Amino acid sequence: MPAFRIAPAVATAFPDTLIALVTATGLRGREPWPHTAAAVEELEQELADGAWHPADETDPRIEAWHTAYRSFGTNPRRIRPSVDALGRRLAKKGGLPRINPAVDSYNAVSVRHGLPAGAFDLDHVTGAVDIRHADGTESFTPLGEPDIIEHPKPGEVIYADTTGVLTRHWNHRDAHRTRVTEDSTHVAFVLETLHAGRDGALLKIAADELQDLLAPHADQTTVSYLGPAHLQAGD
Numbered sequence: 001m002p003a004f005r006i007a008p009a010v011a012t013a014f015p016d017t018l019i020a021l022v023t024a025t026g027l028r029g030r031e032p033w034p035h036t037a038a039a040v041e042e043l044e045q046e047l048a049d050g051a052w053h054p055a056d057e058t059d060p061r062i063e064a065w066h067t068a069y070r071s072f073g074t075n076p077r078r079i080r081p082s083v084d085a086l087g088r089r090l091a092k093k094g095g096l097p098r099i100n101p102a103v104d105s106y107n108a109v110s111v112r113h114g115l116p117a118g119a120f121d122l123d124h125v126t127g128a129v130d131i132r133h134a135d136g137t138e139s140f141t142p143l144g145e146p147d148i149i150e151h152p153k154p155g156e157v158i159y160a161d162t163t164g165v166l167t168r169h170w171n172h173r174d175a176h177r178t179r180v181t182e183d184s185t186h187v188a189f190v191l192e193t194l195h196a197g198r199d200g201a202l203l204k205i206a207a208d209e210l211q212d213l214l215a216p217h218a219d220q221t222t223v224s225y226l227g228p229a230h231l232q233a234g235d
Contacts, residue, residue: 001188002125002161003234004226007132010157011228014068018196019131019226020207021233022189023122024102026219029182033101036213039108044095054087055114062087062114064194065171072133072155074169082171083116100182105213106189113206115199116171116192120159121184124177127162128234129188131170131226134158140165141176189214196227 001023011017046052055062057076065081076084086107090096096107102119110117120129134152138160142148152158152168159166166175171192180187191206193199207223215221224233 001122001186001234003128003232004188004190005128005130005232006226006228007130008231009133010131011231013071014194015228016194016196017227018193018200018203020191020203021224021226022191022207022210022214022221023224023234024187024189024214024218024221025185027102027185027187027214028217029100029102029184031217033105033213033217035216036101036105036108039112039213040096040098040104043090043108043112047090048094054090054111055083056087056091057084059114060195061193061199065116068157068194069169072157072169073153074156074172079169079172081116081169082118082173083110083114085172086111087114100180101217102180102182102184102187102189102214106191106210109206109210109213110191112209113191113202115203115206117190117206117210118159118167118171118174119180119187119189120166120174120178121180122178122186122188123184125161125166125188129159129161129166131157131159134160134165138165140168142168143174143176143179146176 136154
């Protein structure tokens with residue numbers, strides 16, 4: 001697995017950050033994933049029954065990301081953190097999108113716990129992955145738009161490898177190159193909080209839940225953590 005690293009400047013700016021890195025190898029995305037299907041359906045039923053609602057921007061977990069986005073010059077009501085956008089879509093439509101089992105798994109865990117999540121097909125990652133501030137020269141091709149090239153603003157927090165940007169605005173949108181499909185077999189999933197002191201235990205519960213959904217459909221799964229005290233995970 002490539003190394004995932006938090007740049008010291010990001011760790012200094014966001015000192016209570018904690019990121020769970022859930023890695024799956026030998027993933028089998030074309031077989032039935034009944035536990036994932038059940039998890040998504042349970043969320044939707046709880047929402048329909050009024051027993052549960054996704055976190056919105058008044059929730060401290062989401063508000064923290066809005067504050068972070070503003071700190072690096074992104075308007076979070078125009079360009080929303082992933083979990084905020086996903087929760088709003090669920091609340092409006094009553095259902096989550098069905099993409100593929102691996103993506104559906106992290107979407108369900110993300111919205112259940114109010115924590116941003118994403119994933120990268122590691123077979124399309126080059127070199128180490130750094131969570132760092134952009135310098136403005138990097139290139140990004142948005143998921144689903146393979147002919148578009150964007151350039152993050154200087155100071156924007158990004159995930160980037162040696163080829164280009166993997167996510168913009170920290171966790172707003174993933175890149176097309178490293179998208180997870182039914183044929184992805186080596187995948188790194190991330191779950192994130194900016195307030196480990198408050199939500200670190202919740203993050204670990206969410207990471208365990210995601211690992212439980214992945215494990216029946218993978219040869220191996222592992223969980224590791226990144227934060228200011230542990231700036232690197234992986235090789």
